Amino acid sequence: MRPIFPLAFLALASTLYSGSAFAGGIGLVTTAGLHGDRVYSYEEDVNGVATQKAPEDQLNPNFGGGLEIVLGDKDLKIMGIFRGYYLQDAPQQEPQNGPIFNIRDTPRDLGVINAGLQWGILGEPGALQLTIVGTLGAGVFTNDFTGYAMGEAGVGGTWMAARRVQVAASVTGGARYRKRFYPTTNAYLGVRYLFD
Numbered sequence: 603m604r605p606i607f608p609l610a611f612l613a614l615a616s617t618l619y620s621g622s623a624f625a626g627g628i629g630l631v632t633t634a635g636l637h638g639d640r641v642y643s644y645e646e647d648v649n650g651v652a653t654q655k656a657p658e659d660q661l662n663p664n665f666g667g668g669l670e671i672v673l674g675d676k677d678l679k680i681m682g683i684f685r686g687y688y689l690q691d692a693p694q695q696e697p698q699n700g701p702i703f704n705i706r707d708t709p710r711d712l713g714v715i716n717a718g719l720q721w722g723i724l725g726e727p728g729a730l731q732l733t734i735v736g737t738l739g740a741g742v743f744t745n746d747f748t749g750y751a752m753g754e755a756g757v758g759g760t761w762m763a764a765r766r767v768q769v770a771a772s773v774t775g776g777a778r779y780r781k782r783f784y785p786t787t788n789a790y791l792g793v794r795y796l797f798d
Contacts, residue, residue, distance in 0.1 A: 625675040627796035631685055632667040634789030641705050643697040658697040664689055676796045679722030689714045699700045713743025733758045750780035768794040
């Protein structure tokens, strides 16, 4: 009996093979924004028993930077985006509604990956262009096991600074998900070296 899976994989791989592909690019990206956090406070009664008060939602800053890979011809209005970057979440603030609290009082370091599409909606890709950006990803590399899934969408722009150098910027809104949804908004600024 012949194994069918290796043969099927080989057939699929042969259809996807391309002789030489020089489209796409690589670049550096920076980011800064705000993200939602939930903090909890407790109140002690006269017997020393602590009871949880209503949780408090906060918006705290974050910033980071890393690498960006773009897929697609620089003359097309649609390009794929893959980002892998370091992100640091600021410490949580003390809650306003209770004397005893449980917060993260140090910055949190994260490794984030996300992928998505950039659509050009106005202008030309080889000059100045207004774009719409959408990505899905996750904060997966954490030192405190608090990873999350995330999705973002927003508007941006690209500008060809030289024949192969593109400056890209975007402002996005979205959500992080870890046991519940938390709002997030971020700005991205990057420089890309395009291969084609």
